[in-house]
Amino acid sequence: MKTKKTVVRILSYTKPYRRYLLGALLCAAASVCLTLLGPVLVGDAIDFIIVKGQVDFANVAKILLVLLVTIGGVALFQWLMALCTNAVSYYTVRDMRRQAFKKLHDVPLKYIDTTMHGDLISRLVNDIDAVGDGLLQGITQLFSGLVTIIGTVVFMLAINVQIALVVVLITPLSLFVAAFIARLSAKMFKEQQQTQGEISGYIEEVIGNQKIVKAFLREEKSAEIFEEINQRLYVCGKKAQFASSLANPSTRFVNGIVYAAVGVIGAVSAVSGLLTVGQISCFLTYANQYTKPFNEVTGVIAQLQTAVAGAKRVFALLDEPDQSPDKVSAHALYSCKGKIDIDNISFSYTPQQKLIEHFYLHVKPGQRVAIVGPTGCGKTTLINLLMRFYDVNSGKICIDGVDIRQITRESLRSQYGMVLQESWLYHATVRENIAYGRPDAKQEEIEAAAKAAYAHGFIGQLENGYDTIVTEQGANLSQGQRQLLCIARVMLCNPPMLILDEATSSIDTLTEQRVQRAFQKMMQGRTSFIVAHRLSTIQEADVILVMHNGNIVEQGTHTSLLQKDGFYSRLYNSQFAPAK
Missing domain, CATH: 3.40.50.300 (P-loop containing nucleotide triphosphate hydrolases)
Incomplete structure (x- = not known):
């Protein structure tokens, strides 16, 4: 996404809060007008003292009083402007974060499974915060800077047109310098935000698995990996900050030339009698205030670039395609008998690696179906398909004769109760x-x-x-x-149907026996799918499906499968046969 489109998209979030933007603009105008009044008062005081040849404390006191009120007014309006700009920033961050969090529920589960969770967290927290900070600084500098530039130009033209034109023509050169540096550093800030997401993902991964790290003595190795990512983040940040830091001294150099030109031309004009000393003082102050917005913009360029880079990462998430919506003809399933028909389904997570092919299964209402097999044979994948966490590539799954794609996801999942291993x-x-x-x-x-x-x-x-x-x-x-x-x-x-995916794998033997009795009672009259590695937990199942390489290789009761002396029998004996 191009930077211009990104900025426009960020600003679209501020539309509902235009009243705050208007308030900030009005406060900025009032603050700048009062600020510009200060040099006039000071200039008048200087001319009054020089002309009179002595200090008239009464008139000077009046000027100082007005100046004091002016300064107080500037502070008040700047505070009000800060309230308005903060409101816009906070509301924008809130709305963007709310939209991004909702998006996590709308994207296909495959996206969540294949994206580092720490990176997603970084987008919702760090990147959106960066957008808020950049927006806050951007609005503040835009409004106050724009009004300051217009106001100072008007005041300078009123004093001396020739000197004003010199200032107006030379100062914008700093903008061209800043724009060039901004384009140069944009890629660097994008890389910095991406690396920050990577390091957040790795930290989340290590913290969540600290016991495993310690058990396998991987503290030093994990520290090395962290240091490698952290070093890349340091290099990215250093390059980005160095590039952006060139903007401020470059613009200050241009503005210094402006200030010197005003001083020289003003001095010549004063000697010629075209300007008074007070007017020169006033003009120098206005020239300084005119160049100030250009300096401030370049001063926050790094923050603005970080905000744009963060926004691109957030918008990349928001632009991810949603999971396929429920069909218009889909209806809600309020209750079901529990008849499941799986008809010639094929499925794979990636086109290169096939998992389930031409799979058939017919489950009667109330049957307890156990699914066993070696790791990676497709047991949990089958559960994902039943719940429509993923859609089949071909074939269909029906509940009570209705294709589950004709049933709303919400009502389909409400028919199942699920207990997972984790x-x-x-x-x-x-x-x-x-x-x-x-x-x-x-x-x-x-x-x-x-x-x-x-x-x-x-x-x-x-x-x-x-x-x-x-x-x-x-x-x-x-x-x-x-x-x-x-x-x-x-x-x-x-629920009317159950899915138990290694549901008792983390419970001690005594508790498991009690829970199994509770499960047996709960499963009565309910279609139940039991995924298990521990074959002792599924011996009471009405039918046991033995899966291997995505297909059912055996099917029957525990007793009948043992009598066949096939794949199930080997699995069972591998668990219960005494070690040799």
Whole structure:
């Protein structure tokens, strides 16, 4: 995306807050007008003293009083302008961040799976903050600078047209210098923001897996990788800052020439009697104020470039295509019997690597279907397809005879209760975590679900019971306790179909037996899919599907599959046969 289009797109977020922009512009105009009045007052005082030959303290006091009021007015209007510009910046950041966060729910799951999570976090936090900071500085400098330039030109023309033209013609040279440097440093700032996202992703990855890092003695290696990324970030930042830092001294050099020219021409004019000393003093002040906006713009050029680079990364996220929308003809599924038909489906995450091909499966209502097989055979992928986290490449999946693509995603997923191997809890109370799928559930229902999941006992031993705050990712609970809360969450929702993906893998044997009994009761009359590596947990399933390389290679009950002495039998014996 080109820089111009990026800036226009950023400014589009300010449209709802035009009243604040108007307020900032009016305050800037008032502040500048009062500021420009100061040199006139000072010049009059100087001329009055020189002409009279002695100090008239009464008149000087009046001028100083007016000057004091003027300075106070400048401070007041600058404060009001800051309030308005801050409001525009904060509202823009809020709206952009809200839109970006919503986008995370709209993009296909594949995008989330293939993008570093730390990089996404950096876009929503660091990059949007950079946009806000740049917008704040940009509006402030634009409004105050624009009014200052117009006002000083008018005042200088009123004093002396020739000197004013010299100032007006020479000063814009600094803009050409600044524009050249801005184009030069744009790529550097873009690279800096990308590297910042990369380092955020790596930090998030290492912090989230600190136990693994320590267990495998990878502290030194992870530090080396971090240092390599950090060094690249340092180099990018150094180059970008160096390039942008050239702008300020370059413009100050041009402005110094302007100031010197005004002084020389003014001195000659004073000797010739064309200007008074007070007018020269006033003109020098206006020349300085005229060049000031050019200096300030180049002073914040690095911040503006960072803002544009950050905005490009945010807009890249916002421009990602959404997941395919529900069809216009799609209808809501309020209840289902649980008949599942998988008809000749094929699927792969990437075109180069095929995963599931020509897969067939027919599940009767209320059947408990266990899915087993070696790692990477497609077990969890099948679950992703049932929930429409991904759509099949070909073929179809039907519920009660209806293609799931003809059912709204929201209503489809509401028919399933899912417990995954990786338990997920968020920073809230135990009660709120259990009621995640039913926020309106009563306390009695929450406790009943916890009891059914054998979680009520340990919850009662927590410091504040159901009001205990669960820290990030449930760090203040054991893995088994976290899993029990996730199971209670599903039991509270009481869905017509279940998906249990290694749901009891993190629970001790005694608790697992209790939870299995609870699951057996909950699965009665419900179509259930149980993904498991531990084959001891699926022996009661009505049908066991043995998957290998994306296909069903065996199918039957636990007993019948053992009698076949095939692939399932080898898997089972590999787990339970004594080590030799």
